[in-house]
Structure formats: C-alpha cells, structure tokens
Amino acid sequence: MSLMATEAAEAPEAVARFLDRNASALIELGQRLRRSSPPVILTSARGSSDHAAGFFKYFCEIVEGVPCASLGASVVSVYGGRLKARGAMCLTISQSGQSPDVLAVQEAAREAGALSVALVNVADSPAARNADICLALHAGDERSVAATKSFIVSCAAAAAIVAHWSKDADLLAAVARLPETLKAAAGLRWPGFGAFAAESSSMFVLGRGTGFPMALEAALKLKETCAIHAEAYSVAEVMHGPWELMEEGFPVLVLSPDDAARANTAEAVAKMRAAGADVRVVGGGLPFAPSGHPLLDPLSMIQTGYLEIEMLARGLGRDPDRPRLLRKVTETL
CATH class of the missing domain: 3.40.50.10490 (Glucose-6-phosphate isomerase like protein; domain 1)
Structure with a gap:
C-alpha cells in the first residue's frame, strides 16, 4: 500500500483529533467573529490548501453572506502591493506553514489591520507563530507528495469555523459526525x-x-x-x-x-x-x-x-x- 493510500485512510481519525483538540478554540473564534462581524474574509494558500480555502469561501458566502476572496500571493511578495484590510479576517492555510509568498500575505494582512487565523499542520512553523490565532491541524506526518489527510482536515476545519461562527445547529452536528462519515x-x-x-x-x-x-x-x-x-x-x-x-x-x-x-x-x-x-x-x-x-x-x-x-x-x-x-x-x- 502506498503512503498516499495509508495517509488518506487516516483522515477520519485526523479530523476527530482536530475537532477534539481545538474544541475550545473553535468556540472562542466563533464568538470573536460574531462580535467583530468582519465585512470581508481574505485567504492565503497555494495548491491543495487553496482548494481548501475555496471550500471555506463557499461556506462563508452561503452560510454567513460574507464575501471571501483568495489573495494573489504575488500581489505582495513580488509586486509589493499594500493591502487595505482593517476589520477583515485573513485565513492562512498551509500544510508546511513556510512558503514565503503565503507568509508575505499573512504578514501584510496583519499589518493592514486584519485578524490573522492560521490552519497549519506543522505547529511550530512560521505561519503558526505569526498568526493571531492558530488552529493546528494535528493531521500527523504526511510523507506522500500528494496531500490527502491534511487537505481533508483543512476543509473540516474551515467548515467547523463557519459552523461555530453561525451557530447553525445542523451544520455543527454534521461537522461533529464527520469522522464517521469519512470512515464510511x-x-x-x-x-x-x-x-x-x-x-x-x-x-x-x-x-x-x-x-x-x-x-x-x-x-x-x-x-x-x-x-x-x-x-x-x-x-x-x-x-x-x-x-x-x-x-x-x-x-x-x-x-x-x-x-x-x-x-x-x-x-x-x-x-x-x-x-x-x-x-x-x-x-x-x-x-x-x-x-x-x-x-x-x-x-x-x-x-x-x-x-x-x-x-x-x-x-x-x-x-x-x-x-x-x-x-x-x-x-x-
């Protein structure tokens, strides 16, 4: 069996671990978002993590009605653009938490007045350390080049953030059932x-x-x-x-x-x-x-x-x- 298959099969357990270890932090983040009511959400990610950011986008816009956009990382890292993001939330999603362009957007958003939230699998990475709030994915080591379980946990985390923000009972219940759903x-x-x-x-x-x-x-x-x-x-x-x-x-x-x-x-x-x-x-x-x-x-x-x-x-x-x-x-x- 390949590492990809082994790691993909570990996703249900990894999601359960994420939800358990971040239970209090998710509740607190939901409360903070209800208090601050951000007018817009920004995301910073690459590759599979950017697809997880897209999953988060649809949840934000469908459930909360808040516009959510993926920032072009090169706007900051290559072109030197200055963000105007006061009152926004910037969500950074990264398995490694160390890609320079993703980190540049995270820092620029914080400097512009956005709340910085990070979803990272490497808990001592720069993206984790530089965030206002870090929710560690706890997906465990992922050695296959093809990311699987870290992506699934990132998406589960994205849904959990919106579920706690909206206090949508049906969505909260479905998120809690995700480990058994994914196992099936x-x-x-x-x-x-x-x-x-x-x-x-x-x-x-x-x-x-x-x-x-x-x-x-x-x-x-x-x-x-x-x-x-x-x-x-x-x-x-x-x-x-x-x-x-x-x-x-x-x-x-x-x-x-x-x-x-x-x-x-x-x-x-x-x-x-x-x-x-x-x-x-x-x-x-x-x-x-x-x-x-x-x-x-x-x-x-x-x-x-x-x-x-x-x-x-x-x-x-x-x-x-x-x-x-x-x-x-x-x-x-």
Missing part, C-alpha cells in the same frame, strides 16, 4: 472509475458550490499522481467556452451532492450526454457517504476519490507518492 466514505468504491479514467488523456472534473473546490482538488490529484490532463470547472462555467471540447466519448466526472444546484447539474449532465460525452456522476450512479448536510457532502466525495485516484495511479504503473517532477514542500514567491 473510505470504504466505498466507484465502480468502473479506474477503466474510465485510465483510458483518458484529457478529462473534465465538474462541481458547483462546495463541490467545485473538490473538483479542483480531484483534477489536481489526477494530474500529479496519474499524469492525466484533468481540468476542473464549475458545472455552469463549462457550458461556455470549454463546451466546445465535448465530443463522442469525452470523459467527464461530476460531483453532485443533493444541494440547491442538483437540478441544474442534472440538466447539464443530460446535455453533456446528448453531446456524446461519457459522464460519470458521484451522487448519481457513483456512491458517496452522506454527511447529513449538503454543503459537507463533497468532502465525503473527495475522501473516496483520493483512494480511487491512488489505485488508478498504481494501475497506470506510477508511484503516487513520488511524482516525477514534484516535491513535498514547494516554496514560491
């Missing part, structure tokens, strides 16, 4: 997915709402572990320019939780199939473990997806832990 998801398989994806040199991965960041994450993992050119789009956005690529047999993976966009997604899937595309739908043919809250369901989907992609990589003769050109820590400016 880790035991599921997507029939036929391996053969479907293995024959693809290029494919789409689609989602909407909180499913879109998970589509981005799945596409990234297909690229970095399987060398499959997978591109992620919103189900709505793919109907524009990317639609021209639809042809007979074109492979499309769709993440479709039972949320407010489900009917629209079903209509889009029907149009793709009418155009000849080979469409596989998680939540309609491919199983997932329901979380009890539609906004959290895509996190359950990526738990299953990680293990499917790991098996696909090995089936293609690739080592999912050691991509040809990638390293575990990428330091960019």
Whole structure:
C-alpha cells in the first residue's frame, strides 16, 4: 500500500483529533467573529490548501453572506502591493506553514489591520507563530507528495469555523459526525472509475458550490499522481467556452451532492450526454457517504476519490507518492 493510500485512510481519525483538540478554540473564534462581524474574509494558500480555502469561501458566502476572496500571493511578495484590510479576517492555510509568498500575505494582512487565523499542520512553523490565532491541524506526518489527510482536515476545519461562527445547529452536528462519515466514505468504491479514467488523456472534473473546490482538488490529484490532463470547472462555467471540447466519448466526472444546484447539474449532465460525452456522476450512479448536510457532502466525495485516484495511479504503473517532477514542500514567491 502506498503512503498516499495509508495517509488518506487516516483522515477520519485526523479530523476527530482536530475537532477534539481545538474544541475550545473553535468556540472562542466563533464568538470573536460574531462580535467583530468582519465585512470581508481574505485567504492565503497555494495548491491543495487553496482548494481548501475555496471550500471555506463557499461556506462563508452561503452560510454567513460574507464575501471571501483568495489573495494573489504575488500581489505582495513580488509586486509589493499594500493591502487595505482593517476589520477583515485573513485565513492562512498551509500544510508546511513556510512558503514565503503565503507568509508575505499573512504578514501584510496583519499589518493592514486584519485578524490573522492560521490552519497549519506543522505547529511550530512560521505561519503558526505569526498568526493571531492558530488552529493546528494535528493531521500527523504526511510523507506522500500528494496531500490527502491534511487537505481533508483543512476543509473540516474551515467548515467547523463557519459552523461555530453561525451557530447553525445542523451544520455543527454534521461537522461533529464527520469522522464517521469519512470512515464510511473510505470504504466505498466507484465502480468502473479506474477503466474510465485510465483510458483518458484529457478529462473534465465538474462541481458547483462546495463541490467545485473538490473538483479542483480531484483534477489536481489526477494530474500529479496519474499524469492525466484533468481540468476542473464549475458545472455552469463549462457550458461556455470549454463546451466546445465535448465530443463522442469525452470523459467527464461530476460531483453532485443533493444541494440547491442538483437540478441544474442534472440538466447539464443530460446535455453533456446528448453531446456524446461519457459522464460519470458521484451522487448519481457513483456512491458517496452522506454527511447529513449538503454543503459537507463533497468532502465525503473527495475522501473516496483520493483512494480511487491512488489505485488508478498504481494501475497506470506510477508511484503516487513520488511524482516525477514534484516535491513535498514547494516554496514560491
């Protein structure tokens, strides 16, 4: 078994550990956000962590109605831009907590008057030390280049922050159940997915709402572990320019939780199939473990997806832990 598979399977336990060890801090952060009522949320992250930031964005905007934007790190680290962020919150998400560009945004936001909150797996990293509030992920060592459990814990943390901020009882309950939901998801398989994806040199991965960041994450993992050119789009956005690529047999993976966009997604899937595309739908043919809250369901989907992609990589003769050109820590400016 690869490190990627081992570490992905550890995600349920890691989420339980995060929720237990940060229980008081989450309550206090929720209270602080209700008192300060930030008019905008900024995020600073790269790679998979930026997809977790996107998951947080949808929760902020759907549940709290507060705009949330991912800052271009180079705005500060390369172009020397000065932020105006008084009263905002800046959330830094990083497995290593040491990428220079992410740290530059964190520091610039603090200097501009934003509350700095960090989600980091390395508790003694610069990002952890420089934050006003640090919620350690407690995901444990992650040695595979392909981040899995640290991403899932980051997303669980993002949902937990909004749940405590909003005091949404249904969301709080679903977050508390996440360890058992993820454990169930880790035991599921997507029939036929391996053969479907293995024959693809290029494919789409689609989602909407909180499913879109998970589509981005799945596409990234297909690229970095399987060398499959997978591109992620919103189900709505793919109907524009990317639609021209639809042809007979074109492979499309769709993440479709039972949320407010489900009917629209079903209509889009029907149009793709009418155009000849080979469409596989998680939540309609491919199983997932329901979380009890539609906004959290895509996190359950990526738990299953990680293990499917790991098996696909090995089936293609690739080592999912050691991509040809990638390293575990990428330091960019």
